[in-house]
Amino acid sequence: MIQLNSGLWRVGVLVASLGLLAGCDDASNAQQAGNEADTSGAGSGELAGLLESVPSGESTLSISGAATSTGEYTTADDPRYGGVSNDNFRPARGGGASRRGSNAEGPYAISIYTDATHEDDPDNVVRAWVSLVLPEGAEAGNRYQVASFSDADDDQAQAHVRGDGMAWTFSRQVSGSVYLDEYGEHVSAAWQLEAADGRGEDASRVASEGAVKDLPLTLQSEVDYEMTVNGETESRFARANSRDNMLNMGNGVYFYLPSGASAGSYPVQAGRDDDAVRVRFTQHEVDEVSGELTLVANGERFDAEFSIDASGEDDVHLAGNLRWLALEDE
Structure with missing residues (x-):
């Protein structure tokens, strides 16, 4: 197991110096x-x-x-x-x-x-x-x-x-x-x-x-959560793919963080809002979404906790943690 340093978050550009091939193990x-x-x-x-x-x-x-x-x-x-x-x-x-x-x-x-x-x-x-x-x-x-x-x-x-x-x-x-x-x-x-x-x-x-x-070591953004859909619960741990403050959580779940987001608590909803986190469920039918996501600084990255309830044709509860998020600058 590797003990992580919270200040370790990116790899700088390295100089590639070419050498002559000495041969491979026989x-x-x-x-x-x-x-x-x-x-x-x-x-x-x-x-x-x-x-x-x-x-x-x-x-x-x-x-x-x-x-x-x-x-x-x-x-x-x-x-x-x-x-x-x-x-x-x-x-x-x-x-x-x-x-x-x-x-x-x-x-x-x-x-x-x-x-x-x-x-x-x-x-x-x-x-x-x-x-x-x-x-x-x-x-x-x-x-x-x-x-x-x-x-x-x-x-x-x-x-x-x-x-x-x-x-x-x-x-x-x-x-x-x-x-x-x-x-x-x-x-x-x-x-x-x-x-x-x-x-x-x-x-x-x-x-x-x-x-x-x-x-x-370059750390990846990771997500660990439980998702309950119509009474059936699934646990998930995975790399969180991010781009322009959009996080792909897997299972058809996407988070859209406000531009320039920093440490603090944000309401979670289905619609767009400059001061809220928008969540989209592409594999489930929901009409109403409520919840909260809290960002905490971790060096030059962020950790987050979230708890979300969504209802409609499907009832969804999503709760978990994000680690080592790299967000866009303001």
Whole structure:
């Protein structure tokens, strides 16, 4: 379990420094490690050495084979690499075969960015990245074998190499390992892996290695609530998707917070009002809505408690908590 610091809330732009590929763990080493984490740290010397070459707050990533890293652009120098294009360490987001994580319990994911070209279109430089979704309960000092998102065992890391806009993806026949030197409110890690764009022997392949040092955990907005509809109660814990002060709570429930909302209590209603929280139920038929939502500052983010009653063709009661909300500026 990671103990969260309330002041920890965003990842700054990191400098991507490209290095030459030194090679991936060979197949015999992967077989020797098997599917279990190497808790002794044995076999992690090369990865630890790679990590030592990276300054604090920076990363390095190289890709070779059917796709090749170029170093033509960096996340620091090109404006198209803002926002989610920065290197990041955060709870795994789920979707498809990917694991889904929470702020406190994980599992957590690391994504490191650079630029690369594909052999089929060598003049097209695209943003490229490696994503590593670590096992639940991963610990610093351990080395974990990697596999594809769909094939990874519970004690293996999920991994793939991709180009921007799904220009290309290497997510099959994944092998290699990732070493965690630090793993908590920050991550320091190094990896070497191979991946293919298909399952056959003729599939195109890439090799990649990289490292990141002292990358802070980016917390996600989370919601934990109970929803009772016509006497039937369901509990839900999930990531709260937010955009322009609109929060998607799941189950067809949307909150719309006032522009410039800050700490304080707000009435909840169905209609629009500059001083109230609007709630919309898209999966239930309701006419009347009442309730209250209270925002409390948590560093530069907010926590919230809410209790809402709605009636009509359906009777709905919704009560719970939101954590680590990032709201728009006034």
